[in-house]
Amino acid sequence: xxxxxxxxxxxxxxxxxxxxxxxxxxxxxxxxxxxxxxxxxxxxxxxxxxxxxxxxxxxxxxxxxxxxxxxxxxxxxxxxxxxxxxxxxxxxxxxxxxxxxxx
Amino acid sequence: xxxxxxxxxxxxxxxxxxxxxxxxxxxxxxxxxxxxxxxxxxxxxxxxxxxxxxxxxxxxxxxxxxxxxxxxxxxxxxxxxxxxxxxxxxxxxxxxxxxxxxxxxxxxxxxxxxxxxxxxxxxxxxxxxxxxxxxxxxxxxxxxxxxxxxxxxxxxxxxxxxxxxxxxxxxxxxxxxxxxxxxxxxxxxxxxxxxxxxxxxxxxx
Numbered sequence: 660x661x662x663x664x665x666x667x668x669x670x671x672x673x674x675x676x677x678x679x680x681x682x683x684x685x686x687x688x689x690x691x692x693x694x695x696x697x698x699x700x701x702x703x704x705x706x707x708x709x710x711x712x713x714x715x716x717x718x719x720x721x722x723x724x725x726x727x728x729x730x731x732x733x734x735x736x737x738x739x740x741x742x743x744x745x746x747x748x749x750x751x752x753x754x755x756x757x758x759x760x761x762x
Numbered sequence: 763x764x765x766x767x768x769x770x771x772x773x774x775x776x777x778x779x780x781x782x783x784x785x786x787x788x789x790x791x792x793x794x795x796x797x798x799x800x801x802x803x804x805x806x807x808x809x810x811x812x813x814x815x816x817x818x819x820x821x822x823x824x825x826x827x828x829x830x831x832x833x834x835x836x837x838x839x840x841x842x843x844x845x846x847x848x849x850x851x852x853x854x855x856x857x858x859x860x861x862x863x864x865x866x867x868x869x870x871x872x873x874x875x876x877x878x879x880x881x882x883x884x885x886x887x888x889x890x891x892x893x894x895x896x897x898x899x900x901x902x903x904x905x906x907x908x909x910x911x912x913x914x915x916x917x918x919x920x921x922x923x924x925x926x927x928x929x930x931x932x933x934x935x936x937x938x939x940x941x942x943x944x945x946x947x948x949x950x951x952x953x954x955x956x957x958x959x960x961x962x963x964x965x966x967x
Contacts (some may be wrong), residue, residue, distance in 0.1 A: 660941075660949075660953045660956070661950065661953035661954055661956070661957050663941055664941040664942075664948075664949040664950040664952075664953050665950040665953075667941040667942060667949075667950075668941075668942070668948060668949070668950050670950055672950065672954075674957075676954075677954070677957040677958055677961050678961055684954055686948075686950050686951055686954055687948070687951065688951065689951070689954055692947075692951055692954050692955050692958070693954065693958050695871075695955075696955045696958040696959050696962070697958060697962055699867060699870060699871050700867070700959050700962045700963065701962060702810075707870070707871075711770070711871070711873060715770065718947070718951075720769060720770045720773060721946035721947075722946050722947055722951070723770045723871070723872060724770065724773060724775055724777070724872055724946055725945055725946030725947045725952065726871065726946075726947060726951075726955050727867065727868045727869075727870075727871025727872045728777055728868050728871075728930070728931040728932065729931065729932050729947070729952045729955045729956055729959075730867050730868075730871055730955055730959050731863075731864040731865065731866075731867035731868035731871065731931050732864055732927070732928055732931035732932040732956075733932075733955070733956045733959040733960055733963075734860075734863045734864050734867045734959060734963070735860035735861060735863060735864035735924070735927065735928075735931075736860070736910055736928070737831065737959065737960055737963040737965035738827050738828070738831045738856065738859065738860045738863065738963075739856060739857075739860050739910060739913055739914070739924070740910060740913070740965065741831035741832050741834055741965055742826070742827045742831050742834050742839075742856045743853070743856060743900050743901055743902045743908065743913040743914075744836060744839070744899070744900035744901035744902070744908070745900055745908055745909055745910060745913055746899055746900070746908070747966060
C-alpha cells in the first residue's frame, strides 16, 4: 500500500527507509513521521516529545493527530494478525524481499 | 510540555467520540467475559513486565497478545484451549487487548495522559455463538477465509468494535482502495507510519 499510494501521488518512495531510518523515504515529512512512529511504539518518551515537536513543525497539528491514530491502528492490527494466524500472502512476501526481510 | 504540544493534546477530533464510547463499553460484559474480566485486561495490556507464566490461560493470552504477539504460534493457541480457554474467548481477548493498545497509543501520541480503567458494569456475557464459524487456514474460527477484516468473525461484537475503531483511526474498510485519501496525512504518509509501526513490532504482515 505504501508503494502503490506513493506511486499514485507521484512520489518516488524508498521502501528501505522503513527499516533503515538513515535513508530518506522520499515522502513529505517522511523522516519526521518515521521518528515519531518509532518513539511512540517503543515508548521512548524523551524522543517522543522531540519527535512530536518536529512533526508539528514539519506538517502541522492535524498530521500529529493522524500519525498517532494510524500508529494506534497498526498496533492493534499487528497484534490481530500475529495472534490469529492470518497467513502472509505472496505479494507481501515480495515486499518483504524489497525490505531485506526475506532472509 | 511546550505550548504547541498542549494545543495538539487539547484538539477535539472526530476520533475522540468513537474512543470515548469504546472505552466505556470495555467495562460492560462482552460475549465471553464479564465487565470485570474485560477491565482487568487494561492493566495487563499496560504492564510490560506481566508474565505469561500464569495459571490462568486468559491472563497468559492477554499478556502474550499485548507484549509478545510475534511469539504466538498455532501451538500456543492450541495449548491455551487445552488449558480451558475456549477459542472464541481467546478471540475476544485479542480484540479487546488490541483496542486498548490502539487507544493508549493514540492518546500518548497526541500528548495526552492515558485513560483511567473504565468503570465495571454488571451483567452476564452474551455467549453468542456463530455456528458458521470454523477453523480454516488461521488459528481461530472464521466465517470465510481468514484475513484482517475477518479474524474476529467468531465474536461479532468484537469484530464490529474493531471495524469501527479501524475506521476512526485510519480508514474504513470500504475506503482502503482509495490511494488518494487525505486525513491529516496523505495516504502515502499514512502508509509510511503503518509500515514503520509494523517493522518496529516485528510484524511482517
